[in-house]
Amino acid sequence: MRHQPETQTPPAPPPPSPSPSPSEDAEDRVSASLQPLKPANFRHEQARHLLWRAGFGGSQAQVMTLVEWGLEKSVEHIVGYDNVEFESPAADLFDKDIMHPPSEEERKMYQSARRAGNEELLAQARLERERRERLDRSQMAEVQKWWLRRMIETPRPLEEKLTIFWHGHFATSFRTIENSYHMYLQNQLLRRHASGNFGELLLAIIRDPAMIAYLDNNDSRKGRPNENLARELMELFSLGVGNYSEDDIKEGARALTGYTFVDDAFVFQKQNHDNGVKNILGKSGGFDGDGFVRIILEKRACAAFIARKLYSFFVADVPLTAKDADLEPAQRAVLRRLAATLTSGRYELKPFLKKLFLSEHFYEPRFINQQVKSPIQLVVGAIRSLNTPERDLSILNDALDRMGQRIFFPPSVKGWDGGRSWINTSTYFVRQNIMAFLIAAKMPRGYDALANEQPFDPLDLLEPQDKHRTTVVDAVLRITLGHAPVHAKETLESFLAASDGDVNKANVTALFLLATAMPEYQLC
Amino acid sequence: MNLVQSSAYTRREFLRTGLILASAATTIPSFVSSSAAAMTAAMNGLTSAPGIPDDRILVIVQLSGGNDGLNTVVPYGMPEYYKARAGIAIPQKDALKLSGGDGIGLHPQMTALKDLYDNDMAGIIQGVGYPNPNRSHFKSMDIWHTADTTATGDGWLGKYFDAECCGFGKGESGTIENPSSAPSAGPPGIAIGRSAPLAMEGRQIKPVSFESEELFRWSGQDISKSLKEPYESLNTRAQSHPAESDTNASFLMRTALDAQVSSDLIRKAVAQRPATAFPQNELGRQLSMVAAMIRAGLKTRVYYVNHGGFDTHSGQGGSQGRHGQLLKQLADSVKAFYTELKAQDNAARVMTMSFSEFGRRVGQNASQGTDHGTAAPMFLFGPMVRTGIIGDHPSLRDLDEGDLKHKIDFRSVYAGILEGWLKADSKVILEGNYRPLPVMKKA
Numbered sequence: 001m002r003h004q005p006e007t008q009t010p011p012a013p014p015p016p017s018p019s020p021s022p023s024e025d026a027e028d029r030v031s032a033s034l035q036p037l038k039p040a041n042f043r044h045e046q047a048r049h050l051l052w053r054a055g056f057g058g059s060q061a062q063v064m065t066l067v068e069w070g071l072e073k074s075v076e077h078i079v080g081y082d083n084v085e086f087e088s089p090a091a092d093l094f095d096k097d098i099m100h101p102p103s104e105e106e107r108k109m110y111q112s113a114r115r116a117g118n119e120e121l122l123a124q125a126r127l128e129r130e131r132r133e134r135l136d137r138s139q140m141a142e143v144q145k146w147w148l149r150r151m152i153e154t155p156r157p158l159e160e161k162l163t164i165f166w167h168g169h170f171a172t173s174f175r176t177i178e179n180s181y182h183m184y185l186q187n188q189l190l191r192r193h194a195s196g197n198f199g200e201l202l203l204a205i206i207r208d209p210a211m212i213a214y215l216d217n218n219d220s221r222k223g224r225p226n227e228n229l230a231r232e233l234m235e236l237f238s239l240g241v242g243n244y245s246e247d248d249i250k251e252g253a254r255a256l257t258g259y260t261f262v263d264d265a266f267v268f269q270k271q272n273h274d275n276g277v278k279n280i281l282g283k284s285g286g287f288d289g290d291g292f293v294r295i296i297l298e299k300r301a302c303a304a305f306i307a308r309k310l311y312s313f314f315v316a317d318v319p320l321t322a323k324d325a326d327l328e329p330a331q332r333a334v335l336r337r338l339a340a341t342l343t344s345g346r347y348e349l350k351p352f353l354k355k356l357f358l359s360e361h362f363y364e365p366r367f368i369n370q371q372v373k374s375p376i377q378l379v380v381g382a383i384r385s386l387n388t389p390e391r392d393l394s395i396l397n398d399a400l401d402r403m404g405q406r407i408f409f410p411p412s413v414k415g416w417d418g419g420r421s422w423i424n425t426s427t428y429f430v431r432q433n434i435m436a437f438l439i440a441a442k443m444p445r446g447y448d449a450l451a452n453e454q455p456f457d458p459l460d461l462l463e464p465q466d467k468h469r470t471t472v473v474d475a476v477l478r479i480t481l482g483h484a485p486v487h488a489k490e491t492l493e494s495f496l497a498a499s500d501g502d503v504n505k506a507n508v509t510a511l512f513l514l515a516t517a518m519p520e521y522q523l524c
Numbered sequence: 525m526n527l528v529q530s531s532a533y534t535r536r537e538f539l540r541t542g543l544i545l546a547s548a549a550t551t552i553p554s555f556v557s558s559s560a561a562a563m564t565a566a567m568n569g570l571t572s573a574p575g576i577p578d579d580r581i582l583v584i585v586q587l588s589g590g591n592d593g594l595n596t597v598v599p600y601g602m603p604e605y606y607k608a609r610a611g612i613a614i615p616q617k618d619a620l621k622l623s624g625g626d627g628i629g630l631h632p633q634m635t636a637l638k639d640l641y642d643n644d645m646a647g648i649i650q651g652v653g654y655p656n657p658n659r660s661h662f663k664s665m666d667i668w669h670t671a672d673t674t675a676t677g678d679g680w681l682g683k684y685f686d687a688e689c690c691g692f693g694k695g696e697s698g699t700i701e702n703p704s705s706a707p708s709a710g711p712p713g714i715a716i717g718r719s720a721p722l723a724m725e726g727r728q729i730k731p732v733s734f735e736s737e738e739l740f741r742w743s744g745q746d747i748s749k750s751l752k753e754p755y756e757s758l759n760t761r762a763q764s765h766p767a768e769s770d771t772n773a774s775f776l777m778r779t780a781l782d783a784q785v786s787s788d789l790i791r792k793a794v795a796q797r798p799a800t801a802f803p804q805n806e807l808g809r810q811l812s813m814v815a816a817m818i819r820a821g822l823k824t825r826v827y828y829v830n831h832g833g834f835d836t837h838s839g840q841g842g843s844q845g846r847h848g849q850l851l852k853q854l855a856d857s858v859k860a861f862y863t864e865l866k867a868q869d870n871a872a873r874v875m876t877m878s879f880s881e882f883g884r885r886v887g888q889n890a891s892q893g894t895d896h897g898t899a900a901p902m903f904l905f906g907p908m909v910r911t912g913i914i915g916d917h918p919s920l921r922d923l924d925e926g927d928l929k930h931k932i933d934f935r936s937v938y939a940g941i942l943e944g945w946l947k948a949d950s951k952v953i954l955e956g957n958y959r960p961l962p963v964m965k966k967a
Contacts, residue, residue, distance in 0.1 A: 119926065123889040130837070130895070133660075175662045176675075370772050402719050411725075412676060420775055425783040426720065426733050429740055436744040488758060495754040510751060513744045518758045519776035 034337050036358040042071035046363045048482050052524040053314050054078050054357055055157025056377060057385035060461070060479060075357045079195065079350055081156035089150075089188055094143060096181040096264055098136045133178065140180040144407055145393040147187065148400075151380045152390055158353075162194035163187065164376060165313050167407070168415035170205050170237060172214040174408045182210040183408050185264060198306055198347040199297045202238060206259060206289050207266035215413070218260040221272035225253035232413055234296065240320060243301040244281060251278040255292040297347065300339070307338040307352075314356060316367050317419045334361050369482055372422050373524050375403035378431055379438075381524065382516070386461065386479070388438040389454040399434040403427045423522065435516040440509055458508045469501045473511065480515040488518060580945055583814060583827045583861075583876040584681075585807070585903075586721070587854070589835030590661065591880035593900030593928075595847060596634075597648055597917075601627015604920035608887040611842075612894070618843040622648075625913045633848040637855035640905060645862060647911045649937060649961070651918035653899030653930025657882060661835070661896075664881040669723035671935050671954050680938055681826050682726025683953045684946065685712055689729055713826035714790075714817065716810045721828055731828070737791045737813070759784055793820030800864035807831040808857040815864040818874065825946070831857075834880060838891035854878070858905055875945050875963075876905040879934065885926055899930035902937060908945075910963050936961040 037046065047066035051058040055078065066074040077084075102110070106125075113121040151160045167190055174183050186208050193201035205211050206229065212218050220226035230252035234244040258273030259266070268288075278287050283295050296302055305320075311334070312318050324332055338352065345351045356362055373381060379396055382388060390396065400406060404427055410416055423431075436442040441453045458476075459467065466475035473492045477484035492511055499507050515521060599605050600616040619629030620638045625648075630638055640646040654673055658664045666675035678686070713724045715733040724731035734740035742759075745752045762774070762781040794816045802808040810829040817824065833850055840847045858876060865871040883900030899918055904910065918928040939950035940961035951957055 114925070119887055120890060122926075123887075123895060126895050127837070127889065127891075175666070178660065178662075372772055372776070404719075420772065423776060423779050424730050424732075425779065425786045426731075426740070428779055428783040429734075429742060429787070433739075433743045436742070436747070440744070440747055442743050442747060487761060491754045491757045495750070499750060506748075510748060513747065514751060514754055514758060517742055517744055517755055519761075519780040520773060522776050523772060 033361055034334060034355060034359045037071055037360045037363050039070055039072070041363070042074075043067060045368060045482065046071075047074065049363060049368045050074060050078070050357060051157075052377075052381065053362075053371070054353075055161055055384075056151065057381035057524065059385060059387060060463075071358060075354055078158050079353050079357065081159050081195070084156050086154060086156050086159075089146075089184075089191070091188075093146070094139055094181055094184050098132055098139060099179045099181065100263065136178065136180050140174050140183065140408060141394070141397070143180055143184050143187070144397050147407060148380070148393055148397060149390070151376065152383050157384075159191060159194055162349075163191045164374075164407075165310070166190040166194060166201070168410060168418070169309060170211060171410035171413050171415035172210045173410055173412075177210055177213040179210070179213070181264065182213065186210040187408075195349045195353060198342070198349060199293075200347075202233075202293050202297065203290055205237070206233065206256065206293060207261075209261035209264060209266065212259060212261055212266075217256055220253065220257050220259070221269075222254075222257050222274040225250075225257050225274065227253040229253070229256055229259075230292070233293075236414060238296045238305060239299060239301045240305040243299065243305075247279070248281050251280045252292050254278050255280065255287040256289045259289045300343065303342040303347070304335070304339040306347075307342055308335055310352070310356075311335060311338060312418070315362060316371065330361075334359075369520070369523050371524055372419055373522055374416070374418060374422060375400045375405035375427075375431075376407070377524060378403070378522070379434060382435060382438055386439070386458070386512070388456050391438060391441065391454065395437065396434070399430055399437075402430045403434075428522075431522060432517045435521070436513060439512050439516065456509075457505055458512045459503075459505055462508070467503045469496065469503055472496070472503050472508065476508070476511045476515050480512065481518070481520050485520065488515070488520070579823075579873060581818060581825060581827065581874045582941065582945060583811075583829065583874060584723070585854070585858070585876060585878040586828070586830045587834050587850075587878055587880035588661075588665075588830055588832040589880070590664075590882045590884055590896055591834040591850075591900055592836060592840065592847060592894050593880075593883035594886065595840070595842070596631055596851060597650065597901045598629045598631060599627060599917050599920065600629050602917075602920050604886075608920070610888070611892045612840050612888050614843055622913060628913060628917060631848060631851045632843045633852035634855040636852075636859035637903075640855075640859055640862065641911070644911050644965075645905055645907055645909070647904040647909050647963070648913050649902045649904065649932060650913065650915040651899045651928065651931035652879070652902045652915075652934050652937060653882070653928070654933055654935070655930075657898040657927070657930070659882065659896040659898075661881060666722060668879060668881055668934060669721060671938055677955075678727055679721065679723040679725045680954065681713060681724045681828075682722075682729065682731075683955075684726075684942060684948055685724075685729035685825075686726040687948060687953050712824065713828060714814075714822075714824050715828035716813060717828070717830050721830075724826065724828060731826075732786060732790075734790070737787075737794045740790060741787050756784065789820075789822070790817065793817045793822065796820070798864050799867045800860050802860045802864070803853060803856040805853045805857065807853050808860060811857050811861040812864070815861055815868070818865065818870050819868045836884070836893050837889065837895060838893040840888075840893045858903075862905065872907050874906055875909055875941070876903075877937075877941060878903040878905075883928060886920060886923060886928060887926055898924070898927040900928075902934070904963055908965055910965055914961070932961060933958060937963070 044063060044067055047063045050066065051063060069077070110122065110125050113125070151164075154160050167187070170190065172183070172186055174180060177183070189204055189208055190201075193204060206217075212229070215229040215232055216226045217229040220229070227249050231249045234248065234252065235241055254274040254276070255278050258269040258271075260269055260272075261267055273288065275286055277284060280287060280292055281295050281299065285291065287295070308318055308320065312320070316331075318327065318331060318335070324335075327335070338356065341352050341355055379400060383390055397406075404422060405416060433442070439456060439458070441456070461479055462472065462475055466472055473489055473496060474484050476492070477488055481488075492514060495514065496507060496511065499510070594605065594609070595612065595614055598614045598619045600614065600619045606613050614629075614631060618632040620632060620634065621629045622638075622641060630641075637646060641648075654667065656673065658667060663675055667673055669679050670677045671680040712729050713731040715721055715724055715731050716735065717733055718735050720731045720733040742755055745755060759780040762777040794813045796816055796819065798812050798815055802812040807829065814827045814829060817827070831850070831854055834847075836847050839845070842848070861876070862871055865874055879902050880900055883897045884894035885897040889895050915931050918931055922929060935954055935956065935958040939954060939958040940963040942948045942950040942953055943960045944962065944964040950960055
């Protein structure tokens, strides 16, 4: 189906009036509000929620600091992370030459070897390639560890959280491209644009070597365009299914011809580019890839799609395929307004994020502690909020893999499904057991390496008034879950009573082990 | 027969249907509850319900690293074989000659497999591969797992589960039209290994996977025995929660309960010692666990095990040596597996298939090893499988840049197993029209 060309002017943002359309009932009026939360309502629970959703959780002290700062300053600090000092990743942190293609000289040598049937030389070349591939796989593991450590240590958690978001959005896997340095470059690109401008990010991603290789655009040339990138650009990266036609894909692919890379840099090969007139999404002209992206950005569907993805990531799952009409009125209204925020702000992300994190809607009780933690969220969040040792980044990465989130290896171009798909009977035990590893250095089976057995004393997490047999259970549950469900309190209290009731290291460690093995601990 | 109303659907029925192992069943509670009546009916009449195959089991043995097919099923009648492999060829006198195979024999370490062959329990499919072979371990493995040469989409067994359970089997762009109207529930798969293989990942149904039964439980209880009771209390509370509630919290409580029940079930099953002595190696351990779960009567349709170490670039050995050891482990383990299944009276229900992501090059390399190649043989085991040598050995003269040209597309083998053994529609599942290779013994 062809879409009608839309008007050139972006739709005006809705009036900043608190009065909603009359069709929404009183309850929806409250929950649909993107008006800021009243300062007085920003308390411990809300500050904790903000820390978990806009980052990876935090210690009790960090929660208290945000409460003290108040809503506005907290959001300003979190979103305006550019003002917080933290080193940028250096370009030469990793070796860029491992997977460089053979030189002209080498190529010629192998060509003549092939012609002459010199099996010895060909076997040597093959061995050399395999040696490089092995080296590159080890470097990929190093990049994984480097990113995981950065997430654990960063004073700018939203930056890494958004980088993960974009990694899932523009999913590219090392498994396919087999070039660790290109994965690293893409990671830097996503971080650089993480809270910048979505339009610029979209323009940058079609020039990214890892993406070009992943979606086969390096072979796309005039006369035989490869449609892979054009398709995913619209289906998964910007518009969503149903907002473009198969013809738009074919024409868009022509616009992207000649977009390739040499070594580590984007190259536009004019001789391979199709200069002809293309008809894309109702516009016609001699577009190149950038022109194609600009046409996409003018579509309302693009802002709506990105708003929905960000909302699902930060607030609550909204199926990407669900029709607007099937959403509850409150969410529909919020999503509409968020999309309008993106449009009127010309895809600037910071105003969008600020509006969201300040809003009453974001802090609605039905959203708090109701998001399934991603594996990253679980592991990084535990270390940051409980201050456990990180122990062994290789084991942590391995656990992430077993839990279904191997960074730099998303399962497909669709990225990670997230939400409930993280949880099944197998991953459930891995999730509990990695907590036992972090808290009590309980080694997962199958590891011979010496893990870091650095002691962890959970008594350090407790305030003096918490170190009492009548208050300790409550404190442990509040630190781990943010609330103290009655049944859990009863269970833990009778456990404590059966263990002499002493508030000592062994007993408090046991309480933390039990609390983090609860189904509720998988939520934030 | 007691048909339960969907609203009255209880945990007990859920457990009884065997769906407990379908972790994804818990991710779609609405599907589970609304199709409960249909499902219960189907499970009560297990063998006769339309769309549900009888209780046949498929076991996949993955040989990881690229098994050298030419030193597994040895073309000792071809002089080119000895020319290409001066240092590592299996001498004609050592090869285990196969009846019905002209100049074809097994690696001398595979006497146990020769026994299965001689007892009409083993089939050898020669020269299996696919067009434009990929020599990357990852990529080629994904191609085998997805049954798609672009290596994208769901796993082929996952698509089988989905098609059986939810009535859809299209690839990534497929959508679930109406899962709640699914005719029946398909039992899922169990993979022994660090993570579930892509082959078993469906859209709706996910496999259960665990490395050893000891990892399929909470390790915290090993720190202190006193933790076990409160832990269980915290993780089995779903029983007191209404199944209709559809918040993430109630979903997690249900999964927690499922995990405890599956863990108990599986650990109880594998705690029973097999009647047969299995060889002391990793594959033997895995297959003895599978045999134990089959004996315990789990409703699982597909089991998946892995045998690694086949990436023999150097020092591969000939009649003796590293590669021979791996083949001996394979042969001995599979033989023990079927001895055990026979003792259980379950052998006829179980078909086993082995594959590797690729074979190796015809010529050996300078390090007395072999590099990544293309086509290779597959094995089929079981009393019901078509036995003997299936297909012709690939030519050693007509090579593609030093590599074998495949004779049979692996998706024809999959199609044969899906159609012949699992009674499923291979066109829907494989999303293509592959001529099913006959894999069943003629009646």
